Amino acid sequence: MNLQACLSVIALLIPLSTQAQTPVAHGGDVTVTMPGLVSEQATEDESAEIEIMFRRFETLSRVVERLPDGIRTVTLTTDPEVEAALVSHVAGMVGRVTTGEDPKIPIQSPTLDILFLRGSGIDSVVEPVAGGVAVTQTSADPEVVQALHRHADEVTDLVERGMVAVHERIGTHNH
Numbered sequence: 347m348n349l350q351a352c353l354s355v356i357a358l359l360i361p362l363s364t365q366a367q368t369p370v371a372h373g374g375d376v377t378v379t380m381p382g383l384v385s386e387q388a389t390e391d392e393s394a395e396i397e398i399m400f401r402r403f404e405t406l407s408r409v410v411e412r413l414p415d416g417i418r419t420v421t422l423t424t425d426p427e428v429e430a431a432l433v434s435h436v437a438g439m440v441g442r443v444t445t446g447e448d449p450k451i452p453i454q455s456p457t458l459d460i461l462f463l464r465g466s467g468i469d470s471v472v473e474p475v476a477g478g479v480a481v482t483q484t485s486a487d488p489e490v491v492q493a494l495h496r497h498a499d500e501v502t503d504l505v506e507r508g509m510v511a512v513h514e515r516i517g518t519h520n521h
């Protein structure tokens with residue numbers, strides 16, 4: 347990425363620190379205040395759910411089990427609004443992976459590319475649990491298994507550090 351493109355990505359991320367408004371998903375009146383989460387291919391609800399999770403990432407916790415053929419994760423939150431966003435996000439995004447409908451959200455991880463390309467070969471089970479969601483995903487394709495492992499680690503990084511993890515990934519991968 348050249349310097350100009352890099353600066354425009356950073357500009358997309360700036361509103362996180364300059365705006366305090368919290369989006370409301372699932373209620374009709376959705377306001378997404380982080381432009382880096384907006385895409386023509388994603389609904390406002392989808393972007394708002396991700397924004398809520400970023401803004402309140404400190405309420406989230408997570409355990410990841412690496413299986414030889416995939417992952418099993420349990421992600422929890424202490425905040426009921428975050429829980430609703432999390433459950434909806436996971437169900438919706440896993441559904442998108444299965445059908446190959448990439449939302450092309452500007453800040454999304456490149457690890458997702460192969461998952462969207464080969465998603466029809468992933469077996470996914472999403473189970474709401476008290477306070478969050480459990481996900482099991484398996485595949486017979488070793489490259490997909492590698493991507494599932496990597497993506498699970500990336501989600502853990504988001505849960506632990508929020509948008510700082512995104513800033514760091516974009517900086518690290520493009521300079």
Ligand code: HEM
Pocket residue numbers: 396399400403406417419420421435436439440441442443444449450451453454455458461470481483494497498501504505508
């Ligand atoms: C704080 C921010 C976020 C949190 C807490 C979060 C959480 C999760 C969780 C728990 C899963 C289920 C898979 C797993 O447990 O490893 C998941 C899947 C997914 N997330 Fe997020 N996510 C976040 C941000 C994003 C962003 C910015 C995108 C951009 C598009 C995104 C796209 C996806 C996709 C496509 C999947 C499905 C992956 C698959 O089926 O293999 N997530 N997310």
